[in-house]
Amino acid sequence: MPNKKKYNVNGDSGIKAQIQFADQKQEFNKRPTKIGRRSLSRSISQSSTDSYSSAASYTDSSDDETSPRDKQQKNSKGSSDFCVKNIKQAEFGRREIEIAEQEMPALMALRKRAQGEKPLAGAKIVGCTHITAQTAVLMETLGALGAQCRWAACNIYSTLNEVAAALAESGFPVFAWKGESEDDFWWCIDRCVNVEGWQPNMVRRGQLPYWICRAVTLWLFLLQILDDGGDLTHWIYKKYPNMFKKIKGIVEESVTGVHRLYQLSKAGKLCVPAMNVNDSVTKQKFDNLYCCRESILDGLKRTTDMMFGGKQVVVCGYGEVGKGCCAALKAMGSIVYVTEIDPICALQACMDGFRLVKLNEVIRQVDIVITCTGNKNVVTREHLDRMKNSCIVCNMGHSNTEIDVASLRTPELTWERVRSQVDHVIWPDGKRIVLLAEGRLLNLSCSTVPTFVLSITATTQASRALALIELYNAPEGRYKQDVYLLPKKMDEYVASLHLPTFDAHLTELTDEQAKYLGLNKNGPFKPNYYRCCSSSSFFLLP
Numbered sequence: 001m002p003n004k005k006k007y008n009v010n011g012d013s014g015i016k017a018q019i020q021f022a023d024q025k026q027e028f029n030k031r032p033t034k035i036g037r038r039s040l041s042r043s044i045s046q047s048s049t050d051s052y053s054s055a056a057s058y059t060d061s062s063d064d065e066t067s068p069r070d071k072q073q074k075n076s077k078g079s080s081d082f083c084v085k086n087i088k089q090a091e092f093g094r095r096e097i098e099i100a101e102q103e104m105p106a107l108m109a110l111r112k113r114a115q116g117e118k119p120l121a122g123a124k125i126v127g128c129t130h131i132t133a134q135t136a137v138l139m140e141t142l143g144a145l146g147a148q149c150r151w152a153a154c155n156i157y158s159t160l161n162e163v164a165a166a167l168a169e170s171g172f173p174v175f176a177w178k179g180e181s182e183d184d185f186w187w188c189i190d191r192c193v194n195v196e197g198w199q200p201n202m203v204r205r206g207q208l209p210y211w212i213c214r215a216v217t218l219w220l221f222l223l224q225i226l227d228d229g230g231d232l233t234h235w236i237y238k239k240y241p242n243m244f245k246k247i248k249g250i251v252e253e254s255v256t257g258v259h260r261l262y263q264l265s266k267a268g269k270l271c272v273p274a275m276n277v278n279d280s281v282t283k284q285k286f287d288n289l290y291c292c293r294e295s296i297l298d299g300l301k302r303t304t305d306m307m308f309g310g311k312q313v314v315v316c317g318y319g320e321v322g323k324g325c326c327a328a329l330k331a332m333g334s335i336v337y338v339t340e341i342d343p344i345c346a347l348q349a350c351m352d353g354f355r356l357v358k359l360n361e362v363i364r365q366v367d368i369v370i371t372c373t374g375n376k377n378v379v380t381r382e383h384l385d386r387m388k389n390s391c392i393v394c395n396m397g398h399s400n401t402e403i404d405v406a407s408l409r410t411p412e413l414t415w416e417r418v419r420s421q422v423d424h425v426i427w428p429d430g431k432r433i434v435l436l437a438e439g440r441l442l443n444l445s446c447s448t449v450p451t452f453v454l455s456i457t458a459t460t461q462a463s464r465a466l467a468l469i470e471l472y473n474a475p476e477g478r479y480k481q482d483v484y485l486l487p488k489k490m491d492e493y494v495a496s497l498h499l500p501t502f503d504a505h506l507t508e509l510t511d512e513q514a515k516y517l518g519l520n521k522n523g524p525f526k527p528n529y530y531r532c533c534s535s536s537s538f539f540l541l542p
Helices: 012-029 040-050 087-102 105-114 133-144 161-169 182-193 231-239 241-245 255-266 281-304 320-331 343-351 381-386 442-446 451-456 462-473 488-502 511-517
Strands: 124-129 148-153 224-227 249-252 274-276 312-316 335-339 368-371 391-395 414-419 422-426 432-436 483-485
Touching (some): 087 133, 087 161, 105 133, 105 488, 255 274, 255 483, 281 320, 281 432, 320 343
Parallel strands (some): 124 148, 124 224, 312 368, 368 391
Antiparallel strands (some): 414 422
C-alpha cells in the first residue's frame, strides 16, 4: 500500500486550509467505520478507479454488506423475478442503455424494421453473456421482436450493476451482479433455467419448444440457448439433460464455447443444432480484432496507469484477438513478442514485424504477459515463478483457465488487493507480480469496450439476433444436430447496416459484371467458407 504522508501548511492561507481540513476530518470521523468486508484503504482505492469508469456501481457501503441473494427486491411493477445488486440503480442504467443505443445503428435498425412482424413471437430465450449496456440493447431488441428472455452473466466481474437493475426494472428476469462468487455464478444460471410458471403454449404448424418448470412436470421446455463461453450449455447438460429434447437450438459466440460444441458434435453428443457465430467474418474482424485493439489499452491503463512506450510485452496467441492486442501495443511503442503454435498465424506475426518466441525464452525479461488463446494452462506456475518483479499478467481470452491462478493460492504467497480487479501476488523473497481481474477477461472486467464495434460484431449484437431468428423460423429438418456457421448473406447484411454511419456508398455490380462473376447482384458476394481472416490459435503450448 502507498505510504501515508502528512503535509504542514504555513501562512495565513495555510491556517485557513488547516481549519477546513480539521472540519473535514471531524465530518469524516462521524461516518460509520464499518464498511463490510472491504478495508478502508481498499474502498478508497476502488472509488478512485470507479470515478472514471462507466462501470461504477452507484452503491453505498452498506449495500455491499448484503448478498443480492439475501435481499427481497421488487421493481415498480411488483415483480421479484430477478436478482441484481440494487434495483434502485435502474435510473442510472437506463441512461447508459440510451447512450449505447446511439452507437448501435444496426441493432436499432433491425428493431425498427422487424418489430412489426414479430419474427420471434412466442420464442423463449435464455442467455448467458456479459451484461453490459450493449447487451441490454440486444435484449430489448429481442423483446421488441417478440421474444421472452431470461439472462445470467458469463463473467463474475463484467456485469454493470446499474444496467442489470435497469433491465430488471423493465421486466427482464436478470440474475447477475458484479463480483459474484463461483457459487453465485452457477446459482444465477440455475435461476434462469429452473423456473416455475413459464408454461408451454401452442402455435400454428405444431408445437414449439418452450419452458415448463420441473416442479410442474418432468419435462423442461426451452426454446433457445444464447451462450458466451459454453457455461449455460454445460449446466443444462449436467443438471437438466432432458431439456435438450425440447430445445430449438444454441447460439454460441466464444472460441472456448464453440470448441466445446465441436467436441460434443464429434462425440455424437450434441443434441440440438448449434449456430457458431464466433467464426463469422463480422465477429472475427470487428469484435475480436478491432474491439480488442482498442480495449486492451483501456483495460491496462485503468488498472495500472502504466506507460507502454519501451515496455516488453509477450502476447500468447496471434489469432484475431492477439493481432488486435499486438497492433495496439506496437503503436504505443512497446516491444512485442508473440508465441504461436499455428504455422500460418506464426508466419503472419513474423510478416507483421513481431518476433516469434517460446514463452520460456522471454518470461524473465518481459514487463507484461497477455494471454489470448482460449486454451488452459498457457501461463503455468513455473512461468509465474520466473517472472521479473512487478510483471503484469492478464488475460484477453474468454475463459479464466489460461493463467494458472489456482497455483498462486498457496500459503507461501501473499495476496494484496491494491484496487478493484488488481492484486499483487507476493513471493517470500519480496518479488511480486500484478495480476489483473484474477485471470479473467481483462477488457470487460476492468474497463469497457467500444459500443459501435459491439454493434457491428455478428455475435455480440446484430448477428446474434439474426442467428436466433434463423434458428427459430427454420423449417423442421433444415438444421441437424451439428454446428453451423451463420449464412454469409447475414454477415453482409450486418455490415451493410453500419455503412450509413460513415456516409459510405457501395458500388453496385452491373448485370454483365454479375454474370461474369456468377453472382447475384444483391449478394452474397463470398462463399460460406470465406472468412477473410485466419482462425484463432486454440492449442497454444508454452
